[in-house]
Amino acid sequence: MPQPVQYRGMSLIVPDNDTEWKEFYAHARAHRLVVRKCAPCGLLRYPPTHACPWCMALGWNWQEVSGRGTIYSYEIVHHAIQPGFRELTPYAVVLVELDEQRGQPTPDESLRIIANLLRPDLTPEGPAEVAIGKRVRVIFQDLADHMALPQFTLTDEPPQGRVWRLP
Amino acid sequence: MKALRDKYCIVGVGETEYSRASNRTTRAMAVEAVRHAILDAGLTAGDVDGMLDYQGGDSTLANHVAPDLGIRLNFYMDVMGGGSSTEALVGLAMGAIEAGMCQTVAIYRSMNGYSEFRIGGTGARAAQPVRGLDLAQVPFGMRSAGQNFAPTFLRHMYEYGTTSEQVAHVKVAHSKHASQNPKALLKERVTVADVVGSRWIVTPLHLLDCCLETDNATCVIVTSAERARDCRPRPVHILGVAGRVSKPRLDFHWAHGPITRVAGYYAKDIVFGQAGIGPDDVDLTGSYDAFTFTTMLQLEEYGFCKKGEGGHHVSSGVIELGGRRPNNTSGGHLCEGYTHGMSMVIENVRQLRGTVDDYCPKAAEGVHTYDYAPGRCRQVKDAEIAMNLGWAMPPLGSALILRR
Numbered sequence: 001m002p003q004p005v006q007y008r009g010m011s012l013i014v015p016d017n018d019t020e021w022k023e024f025y026a027h028a029r030a031h032r033l034v035v036r037k038c039a040p041c042g043l044l045r046y047p048p049t050h051a052c053p054w055c056m057a058l059g060w061n062w063q064e065v066s067g068r069g070t071i072y073s074y075e076i077v078h079h080a081i082q083p084g085f086r087e088l089t090p091y092a093v094v095l096v097e098l099d100e101q102r103g104q105p106t107p108d109e110s111l112r113i114i115a116n117l118l119r120p121d122l123t124p125e126g127p128a129e130v131a132i133g134k135r136v137r138v139i140f141q142d143l144a145d146h147m148a149l150p151q152f153t154l155t156d157e158p159p160q161g162r163v164w165r166l167p
Numbered sequence: 168m169k170a171l172r173d174k175y176c177i178v179g180v181g182e183t184e185y186s187r188a189s190n191r192t193t194r195a196m197a198v199e200a201v202r203h204a205i206l207d208a209g210l211t212a213g214d215v216d217g218m219l220d221y222q223g224g225d226s227t228l229a230n231h232v233a234p235d236l237g238i239r240l241n242f243y244m245d246v247m248g249g250g251s252s253t254e255a256l257v258g259l260a261m262g263a264i265e266a267g268m269c270q271t272v273a274i275y276r277s278m279n280g281y282s283e284f285r286i287g288g289t290g291a292r293a294a295q296p297v298r299g300l301d302l303a304q305v306p307f308g309m310r311s312a313g314q315n316f317a318p319t320f321l322r323h324m325y326e327y328g329t330t331s332e333q334v335a336h337v338k339v340a341h342s343k344h345a346s347q348n349p350k351a352l353l354k355e356r357v358t359v360a361d362v363v364g365s366r367w368i369v370t371p372l373h374l375l376d377c378c379l380e381t382d383n384a385t386c387v388i389v390t391s392a393e394r395a396r397d398c399r400p401r402p403v404h405i406l407g408v409a410g411r412v413s414k415p416r417l418d419f420h421w422a423h424g425p426i427t428r429v430a431g432y433y434a435k436d437i438v439f440g441q442a443g444i445g446p447d448d449v450d451l452t453g454s455y456d457a458f459t460f461t462t463m464l465q466l467e468e469y470g471f472c473k474k475g476e477g478g479h480h481v482s483s484g485v486i487e488l489g490g491r492r493p494n495n496t497s498g499g500h501l502c503e504g505y506t507h508g509m510s511m512v513i514e515n516v517r518q519l520r521g522t523v524d525d526y527c528p529k530a531a532e533g534v535h536t537y538d539y540a541p542g543r544c545r546q547v548k549d550a551e552i553a554m555n556l557g558w559a560m561p562p563l564g565s566a567l568i569l570r571r
Contacts, residue, residue, distance in 0.1 A: 002295065006307075007306060008306075008468045010296070010297050010305065010306065011297065012296075012297050012298070012302065012306060013297065013298040013496050014298070014302070015298075018298075018299075020299065020300075020302065021299075021302050040514070045422070046419070046422065047302075047303045047418070047419050049302065049418065053415070055417065066518070072318075072421075073318035073319070073321050073322040073325070073425075073426065074318060074321065075309075075314065075317035075318055075321060075369050075370050075371075076367070076369065076370040077308055077309075077314060077369045077370065078367035078369060078370070079366075079367070079368045080308060080311055080364070081308075081311045081314065082305075082308060085308040087362075088308070090367070091308060092310050093307050093308060093317075093318075095421055108423055108424045108425065109422060109423055109424070109506050110420070110424065112421040112422055113303075113421075114303060114304045114307055114309060114421070115307055116308065132321075132322070132325050146320060149306055149307075151418040162325075163327050163523050166321060166324065166370050166371055
């Protein structure tokens with residue numbers, strides 16, 4: 001079993017028998033953002049799970065996605081809970097809606113992912129830059145030989161829909 | 168399905184002191200709360216033969232609490248979970264009795280929620296390793312309840328124009344109620360300016376938008392309407408219950424929108440369907456206030472106002488004592504103390520009995536002044552139907568409708 005990854009005071013544990021995250025993080029370490037694609041029906045899903053929520057099939061394959069998306073919602077953490085995040089406050093957590101499979105298979109469904117909003121050099125983006133509607137792309141924060149976190153950074157693409165941030 | 172309407176009652180309620188330094192075990196507190204509820208019901212230890220409790224690895228199991236009180240159990244179960252468990256376990260108690268497994272069930276929650284296992288995620292909880300589904304959020308500095316819910320709240324502001332000032336009225340209302348509650352941890356009334364002027368915790372939550380982590384234990388006792396007739400207090404009948412109703416993708420609810428929709432969207436038809444009533448028939452509510460926003464989101468999802476109009480609704484005076492439908496008349500989790508939902512059911516039971524424990528000298532006899540000034544009365548006049556809207560997280564909730 002690989003050693004727990006120490007990151008900001010947390011022990012991140014991905015054991016050898018972890019059938020959800022181990023390969024996901026291996027792909028992320030190779031700087032690929034992957035999600036699971038149902039073998040029979042072809043629908044994508046995140047986070048990694050074991051059956052298709054739409055057709056209940058067990059078969060799936062990893063599918064690389066573009067890593068491009070839009071900030072769907074966000075929060076600015078001013079009071080950190082985890083001690084390792086205190087030096088980062090205020091920091092941004094974003095809910096990113098990926099471009100793939102938006103509004104499918106029902107209008108309520110989308111591939112959404114939680115991450116931090118960082119600058120391309122992996123330093124935290126300024127809270128004033130965070131807004132719903134802004135376009136982002138994935139970047140990768142390497143943590144260990146077998147693990148990297150997918151994070152997101154702003155792009156210069158035009159926003160999608162109304163841009164709004166909490167005044 | 169109205170088969171069980173009026174067949175079961177809550178006959179006893181009890182709690183310990185709400186504090187931030189209990190200096191004792193969850194076992195000691197649970198025993199005291201269960202004892203208080205048994206005495207409140209006018210029962211003895213020999214009358215209670217069922218026990219249910221819920222916790223998150225932070226409490227004492229029923230097999231230690233019951234024997235302390237000399238209770239021999241025919242049925243018990245310890246359940247994992249936090250908010251929204253109260254109403255769900257009331258339903259399970261009804262089911263256990265209906266199945267003939269037992270006759271009278273004590274439901275308790277005991278936690279050193281401030282001095283030991285802080286619900287907010289600091290202390291012992293923050294030190295836990297991160298694995299499994301937690302990897303989808305926790306490594307990004309998203310661990311506490313407030314951090315987990317904030318994107319839902321913020322999106323509501325984006326979609327519907329809800330403002331911080333509107334939502335602050337939930338805290339204002341509950342602080343008014345707490346000023347008439349001798350048990351409340353925070354009895355001081357606050358203003359909208361106090362709430363929006365308090366420091367940011369995680370946008371859009373200010374400090375005063377968040378509830379009070381508390382040490383306490385709480386208990387309610389459920390039995391059949393038939394047995395309830397022999398109990399001391401006026402029985403409070405259960406009209407309907409919905410337990411741990413979920414949105415799709417409970418594992419990662421962000422995948423299924425609208426993310427401003429909460430579980431009440433699905434729970435309301437179950438609970439109102441059983442009760443055979445609608446929102447207009449409800450005299451007071453206990454909409455779970457882990458945060459100001461959770462009260463608002465649930466009130467609109469259960470149909471007390473239109474979806475998206477929650478901000479206007481909670482700032483209109485409706486939810487205050489003296490208003491059309493007061494919410495959390497004890498002060499709730501924002502002001503009385505955090506109990507994972509139990510106290511809101513306890514308060515509604517007392518309201519329906521007409522014996523809410525305010526500052527009226529003869530409150531226990533049901534004599535109230537209905538003067539809602541600070542330090543006075545908090546009894547709702549002629550309250551007949553009360554509803555609890557239990558919250559666990561945006562995609563998970565429970566509900567309970569009670570009648571006098």
